[in-house]
Structures are given as C-alpha cells and as structure tokens.
Amino acid sequence: MLEAKLPEAAEFKKVIDAIKDLVQDCNFDCNDSGVALQAMDNSHVALVAMLLKADSFDPFRCDRNIALGVNLTSLTKVLRAAQNDDVLTIRAEDAPDVLNLVFESKTADRISEYDLKLMDIDQEHLGIPETDYAATVTMPSAEFRRITTDLIAMSESVTIDVSKDAVKFSATGDIGNGSVNLRASTDVEKPEKSITIELTEPVALTFSLKYLVNFCKAASLSQTVKIALSVEVPLLVEFGLSGGSYLRFYLAPKIGDDE
Numbered sequence: 001m002l003e004a005k006l007p008e009a010a011e012f013k014k015v016i017d018a019i020k021d022l023v024q025d026c027n028f029d030c031n032d033s034g035v036a037l038q039a040m041d042n043s044h045v046a047l048v049a050m051l052l053k054a055d056s057f058d059p060f061r062c063d064r065n066i067a068l069g070v071n072l073t074s075l076t077k078v079l080r081a082a083q084n085d086d087v088l089t090i091r092a093e094d095a096p097d098v099l100n101l102v103f104e105s106k107t108a109d110r111i112s113e114y115d116l117k118l119m120d121i122d123q124e125h126l127g128i129p130e131t132d133y134a135a136t137v138t139m140p141s142a143e144f145r146r147i148t149t150d151l152i153a154m155s156e157s158v159t160i161d162v163s164k165d166a167v168k169f170s171a172t173g174d175i176g177n178g179s180v181n182l183r184a185s186t187d188v189e190k191p192e193k194s195i196t197i198e199l200t201e202p203v204a205l206t207f208s209l210k211y212l213v214n215f216c217k218a219a220s221l222s223q224t225v226k227i228a229l230s231v232e233v234p235l236l237v238e239f240g241l242s243g244g245s246y247l248r249f250y251l252a253p254k255i256g257d258d259e
Contacts, residue, residue: 002030002066002092004057009103010084011221012052015247018218019048020072022249027121028068030092034060034245038128046211047234047250049128056243068092068099069121075099078114092118128250133228133236135162136198139182141225141239145216147180152209154178157254161204162229167197171209192223203229205253212237215249 006012019037026039026048034057037050054060082088082103091100098115105111147169151158155173162168170179187193218239219225228236234250241247 001063001094003061004090006088009082009086009088013079014221016076020076023048025071025121030062030066032062045252049248052245053243056245069119078116081112131233134201134230135203136228137167138196138224138226140193141219141222144225145219148212148216152213157206158209159206163202164199205229207235207251211251218247
C-alpha cells in the first residue's frame with residue numbers, strides 16, 4: 001500500500017493549483033522513491049513534470065509501484081477542505097479504486113477524511129532527455145511572474161535573449177512593444193534576490209506568454225526560478241520544492257508565426 005504524510009498541506013495544495021489549468025486528468029506514479037507526475041497539456045505544447053521525493057514525506061511507505069489516475073479539478077475541490085498548516089496524509093491500497101486523503105489539524109482536535117474516486121487513465125510516459133542547456137538563468141520567481149504578467153499586455157509572445165551578463169525579455173504587439181533587461185547580480189545578504197547566468201553560447205528564443213503566465217502560478221512555491229534554454233529544445237522552467245523535490249514545466253519554442 002501507499003502511505004505518505006506531509007507535515008503541512010500548503011505545498012501540495014499550491015502544486016496542484018499551479019498545474020490544474022494545464023492538465024485535467026493525470027496519473028500520480030508512486031514508487032519507493034516518491035510520487036511523480038508527468039503530463040502534457042491538451043495542445044501538446046507544454047509538459048508538466050513533478051517529483052515529490054520520499055524525503056519530503058514523514059513517514060513514506062510505498063510497497064509496490066502504483067499509478068493513481070486523478071482528475072485534478074476534483075482533487076482541488078477536496079484539497080479546499082484542508083487548512084494550509086494541516087498535516088496531510090495520502091493513502092491508497094495496492095489495487096486502489098479510491099485515493100484516501102486525511103487532513104489533521106496541528107492540535108489534532110480536527111480530523112477530516114475524504115475518499116476520491118480514481119480513474120483509469122491510459123497515459124503515455126514521455127522520456128525527458130537530460131539536456132545540457134546553452135543558457136541557464138536563476139532569478140527571483142516573483143520578478144519572473146511580474147515580467148510575464150506585464151508583457152502579456154503588449155503581445156502574445158515573448159523573446160527571451162540571454163547573453164553573458166544579462167537576460168532580456170521583449171514583446172512586440174499591435175499596441176507597441178516593451179522589454180525588460182536584467183543584468184546578472186549577486187545579493188550577498190539575500191541570495192534569493194540574485195540573478196545568475198550560466199552560458200555556453202548566447203540564445204534568443206520566442207515563447208507563448210500565455211503559457212509562461214500560467215507556469216508562474218507556481219511562483220509562490222519557491223523564491224527562485226530556474227529558466228534554461230537551448231536551440232531546438234523546449235524551455236525548462238523549474239521551481240524547487242522542499243526535500244529536493246521539484247515542479248518543472250517544459251514549453252516548445254514558437255517558430256515563425258506558429259501559435
């Protein structure tokens with residue numbers, strides 16, 4: 001069986017909230033190393049990959065590999081019953097037809113229990129190859145969210161241009177154009193506010209702003225975001241979670257006039 005306990009429900013609630021508008025139905029793949037999710041959006045432009053490592057849970061038990069088919073809209077409705085600081089326990093039998101969720105207050109004077117019906121989802125598991133990206137930018141996630149939200153007023157697309165010491169976000173649309181240029185910087189007192197750039201060669205690629213704005217729903221999960229680019233491979237947007245876990249989004253670049 002599967003039994004996994006999180007000390008606070010907040011992070012799991014935020015993860016599901018960040019991906020539910022991209023993906024409706026998906027499998028949670030559970031094994032002894034943790035709980036993983038991988039799914040594409042309906043248009044097959046973006047891919048979501050989540051890993052909650054076993055170390056994020058205490059305790060964590062998974063006797064055999066289990067795929068839990070879940071409708072994320074339904075799961076979100078159930079998770080609304082949990083307070084952010086509730087202890088969250090997830091349970092499932094070896095051949096489950098329901099996912100059992102228990103929310104327990106810190107004082108243990110309130111325990112809520114829900115069974116969510118599972119689905120049989122035939123989902124292709126795409127192998128995500130390890131990529132040595134030409135450019136990797138680490139920056140404050142709140143800044144990334146602000147930039148994408150501001151630029152979508154100008155255009156449906158943004159060009160991300162990474163050079164040795166700066167990253168430029170630019171958008172051109174019917175009403176005009178706009179750009180934000182961020183220079184690499186180090187904040188010793190608040191490292192999470194630093195902007196670091198790792199570069200093997202300059203890269204400039206164009207992406208759909210609609211998707212990037214959607215990815216930024218995960219900004220509250222981490223103070224920093226990693227953005228990695230290379231020609232002819234999807235953009236990687238990664239938010240780090242507790243215990244070495246992560247939430248990653250991949251987005252295909254726009255080519256010519258493609259949406």
